[in-house]
Structures are given as structure tokens and as C-alpha cells.
Amino acid sequence: MYKVILFMKIKAWFMLLGTTGLAQALVQGLGLISGILVIRVLPTEEYALYTLANTMLGSMVLLANGGISKGVMAQGSKVWKDKEKLGEVMVTGFDLRKKFIVASLIVGVPILAFLLLKNNASILVTILIIIALIPAFISSLSNSLIVIVPQLHQDIIPLQKNQIGVNLGRLLMLGVLIFFFPLAFVAVFSAGIPQIIGNLRLRKIVSMHVNLNHSPSKEISKKILKTVKRIFPEAVYYSFSSQITIWLLSIFGTTTSIAQIGALNRIAVLLTLITMVFNIVIAPRFARLIDSFQLLIKRYSTVLFGLIILLIIIVFTTYVFSTQILFILGSKYANLEREIVLLILGSSLSLIAGLVYNMYSSRGWIQHPILAISMSLITLILGISLIDISNLVGVLKLNILVGTSQLLTHGIFGYYKIFQLKNR
Structure with a gap:
């Protein structure tokens, strides 16, 4: 009997990992095609600027997140079966995230501008890249919190369908624009818009599991901030050292x-x-x-x-x-x-x-x-x-x-x- 149960568990895990892995392979495959498209089409100088912008995007997301998603996951995992309490945790996390976005922009934008200018970007190109980066930055941050709900509920298939849609949209947008405008800021901009649309779809998935019609909770905010205070110094360091x-x-x-x-x-x-x-x-x-x-x-x-x-x-x-x-x-x-x-x-x-x-x-x-x-x-x-x-x-x-x-x-x-x- 024990062997049968063990076999069923192993089989279930392989099926879960296999299904998840295949879907993620498709997601990454679409991402890879988009990346290869950018590499092959952009001139070396433009691709260097694109690399700097993408790198700063990753650092700014780490800095703005500041441990909030970890705090939300830790608190949400305790009440994930309760639609109202989980909704309160999520709303509180969204409220905290807004404050960190501004700080991250204040720190990240001047550094990115300096590095772009140092690597031969003009003032106009620098401004265009920074403007193009903002939608990708905000949408990436939103995604890092929204996905917590379907992850806790293991609502994997809708989550992966959304990820596939985002990456397919990014590839199509790149395919239309980059051949006519082989510029770094166009490639950066093409990454942000599909993610914004994907986040709107994710909110519909989230609404099935939580009630977001709550005000931020001071008590939950303190608990999340307790995690943030421990993580934030390390997040600041790793946002650049990574x-x-x-x-x-x-x-x-x-x-x-x-x-x-x-x-x-x-x-x-x-x-x-x-x-x-x-x-x-x-x-x-x-x-x-x-x-x-x-x-x-x-x-x-x-x-x-x-x-x-x-x-x-x-x-x-x-x-x-x-x-x-x-x-x-x-x-x-x-x-x-x-x-x-x-x-x-x-x-x-x-x-x-x-x-x-x-x-x-x-x-x-x-x-x-x-x-x-x-x-x-x-x-x-x-x-x-x-x-x-x-x-x-x-x-x-x-x-x-x-x-x-x-x-x-x-x-x-x-x-x-x-x-x-x-x-x-």
C-alpha cells in the first residue's frame, strides 16, 4: 500500500513538473526568439545601450520590490485559503509597493543616464531609453506581486497561459517595430506594453481567489515591513551586485x-x-x-x-x-x-x-x-x-x-x- 501511494505521489510530481516545464519552455522559447531577434537586428552600439537599459531595469525592480513580495508571500501563505484575509494582504502589498517605486526611479534613472552617456549615447537617445523603460519597470513590479495569488493556489495553467500570451505579444511587437526602427529604446519599449496587458488579465485570475476591495491594513503592513527591513539592505546591495x-x-x-x-x-x-x-x-x-x-x-x-x-x-x-x-x-x-x-x-x-x-x-x-x-x-x-x-x-x-x-x-x-x- 505504501509503495502504491509513493508511486502515485512521484507520478503526480512528474506530471506537474512536466506540464509546468513544457509551458515554461514555450515561454522561454518565445523569449529567446525575441532576444535573438534583438541581437541580430540591432547594431553592436545599440545593443550595448539596450543591455545597459535592461540591466538597470532588473536592478530597479529588485530595489523597488525591496522584499515586499517576500513579505506578501510569507503573510499570504498563512491565510491563502481565506479569500478576504488574502485580499487584505495583497492590497497592503500593493500600497507599500507604490512608495518604493518612486525611490527606485530617483536612484536608478540618474545612474542609467550616466552609464548611457559614458558609452556614447546622445542626450536624446538617453531620454528616449529612460522613457521607454518606465512601462517595463512598473509592469514588472506589478507582476511580481500579482502572481503570488495563483502561485499559492497552484492555479498554474491560467498563469502560464498568461505568460505565453505576454511573450507572444512581445515577439509580435518586436517583429513589427524593430526591423523598421533598429534602435535600443524601441526594443525596450516593446517589452513593457505586452506585460501591462498581461497584468490586466492576471487581475481577473486573482479576483477569483481574493477580494481586493479592502483598505490597506496597518497590522499587516507592519508585518510585511518587518520582512522588508531585514531584506531591504540586501536588496539594495544585490540590485547592483547581481x-x-x-x-x-x-x-x-x-x-x-x-x-x-x-x-x-x-x-x-x-x-x-x-x-x-x-x-x-x-x-x-x-x-x-x-x-x-x-x-x-x-x-x-x-x-x-x-x-x-x-x-x-x-x-x-x-x-x-x-x-x-x-x-x-x-x-x-x-x-x-x-x-x-x-x-x-x-x-x-x-x-x-x-x-x-x-x-x-x-x-x-x-x-x-x-x-x-x-x-x-x-x-x-x-x-x-x-x-x-x-x-x-x-x-x-x-x-x-x-x-x-x-x-x-x-x-x-x-x-x-x-x-x-x-x-x-
Whole structure:
């Protein structure tokens, strides 16, 4: 009887992961086609500016989120079956997010303007890129909160249909515009509008599970802000350090090296398939587990071990098929065989570190920001002092060192929090 139940559970998990994985593969496939289209059509100089804009977009989203989505997930996971209470949590999260948007724009826009101008963008082009970035910025932030409800309810199919629609819309919009206007700001603008439409559709899905006709709750706000206060210093640091390779090349490197790492990162974007499947299926389920040492240590170890095996497979596959992978990017980037292996290794390490962090923070477990930032800073300073960061290979080696440090830090902290339960 036990074997039958175990077999049914394993079968159910494979079917869930398989279905989710196939849908996310389609999402990432559409995203990859859009990315390759941009790489092949934009001149090297324009693609370098596009890379800087996209990088700053990611940093600004991290900064503006500031841990709000983690706080909302932690509070929402406690009341996810109650339509009214979950709605109150969501409304409070939306209210807090508005305040963080302004701060992020104030910090991010001047830095982006400086980097664009430093890399030979005109004042007009700089202004156009910044204007084009705002819709993508706001829609990305909204999406990070809205998806929490269908994730908690494991309402996966409607969520994935919406993601497919957004990516298909982005590809169609790019296809129409970029051939006539091969400019960085057009490519940036084409990413934001489909996401705004997708968010409107997501709200209809959310309305089936929650009642959003609430006023923000001061009590819930305090609880979310408690999580934010622990995460925010680290979010500020990681909003820029997570893209350290591009920041360093934008200051010490060349426009060509920025375009090269931007192109390679387009291949690495496929790794977000793992992130999306993980955040849809694994993290919410881990958040809902009871505080049992035996249960949590088993699930945490299984997931961590599985992710490490996956990393090895990904890096080995990249090494074997590096020439074929680079063929996708076009002749301008065909000689980067060593670089793509180094980039995928560093990206995979950082990816797994981020997934482990998402898993334990979904339960409201937040390590002290001073510890996390100190470990990362020490690694970064040590790496910069030992590695030549004026070229692409050196920067990619630094990225591997930083990713290894992050994985060790987050992996150990997760075990630390679980072992605390053993003494209860």
C-alpha cells in the first residue's frame, strides 16, 4: 500500500513538473526568439545601450520590490485559503509597493543616464531609453506581486497561459517595430506594453481567489515591513551586485564587451525557465509546509541536491555544444566559446543560490543583511584584487567566484534555520 501511494505521489510530481516545464519552455522559447531577434537586428552600439537599459531595469525592480513580495508571500501563505484575509494582504502589498517605486526611479534613472552617456549615447537617445523603460519597470513590479495569488493556489495553467500570451505579444511587437526602427529604446519599449496587458488579465485570475476591495491594513503592513527591513539592505546591495559583470564592463571595458556579455546573457536567460518552474511549483509548497524538522530537512536537502545535479548537467551540455549555441547568436559572437561556458557556470551558481534564497525566504526566514552583504563584499573585493576585470573573461571569472560564495551562504543559512526547529 505504501509503495502504491509513493508511486502515485512521484507520478503526480512528474506530471506537474512536466506540464509546468513544457509551458515554461514555450515561454522561454518565445523569449529567446525575441532576444535573438534583438541581437541580430540591432547594431553592436545599440545593443550595448539596450543591455545597459535592461540591466538597470532588473536592478530597479529588485530595489523597488525591496522584499515586499517576500513579505506578501510569507503573510499570504498563512491565510491563502481565506479569500478576504488574502485580499487584505495583497492590497497592503500593493500600497507599500507604490512608495518604493518612486525611490527606485530617483536612484536608478540618474545612474542609467550616466552609464548611457559614458558609452556614447546622445542626450536624446538617453531620454528616449529612460522613457521607454518606465512601462517595463512598473509592469514588472506589478507582476511580481500579482502572481503570488495563483502561485499559492497552484492555479498554474491560467498563469502560464498568461505568460505565453505576454511573450507572444512581445515577439509580435518586436517583429513589427524593430526591423523598421533598429534602435535600443524601441526594443525596450516593446517589452513593457505586452506585460501591462498581461497584468490586466492576471487581475481577473486573482479576483477569483481574493477580494481586493479592502483598505490597506496597518497590522499587516507592519508585518510585511518587518520582512522588508531585514531584506531591504540586501536588496539594495544585490540590485547592483547581481549585475556586477555588466557594471564593471560599462566602466572599465568597451562597448563591444558590453554587447558581447549582453548577447551571452540572452542564452543564460533560458535558465530562468528553472526559476519560473521553481517559483510556481516548489517555493509555494515549501512555504506551506508545517514546522517539522524531519519534513523540512528532507525536502530542503532533496531540492538542493537536485539543483546541484542540474547545474552540472547544464554546464557540461554548454561545454559540449558551445559552437552550436553560439551559432544562434550570429557571426558577431561566434568566437566566444570559452566565455559562454564561464558565463553559464557563473549564472547557474547564482541561479541556484537565488532559488535556495527564494525557498527559505518564502517561509519568512531572513538572514541578517550585515552577514549576507559582508560575505558578498569580502568575496567581491578579494576577486577584484586577484582577477583582471578589464576584459570579459576576467569579469566572468569574478562572477563565478561571487556565485559560489552566494550559494554557500544561502545553502548554509537554510540548514541553520531548519536545525533550529530540532530543539523545539
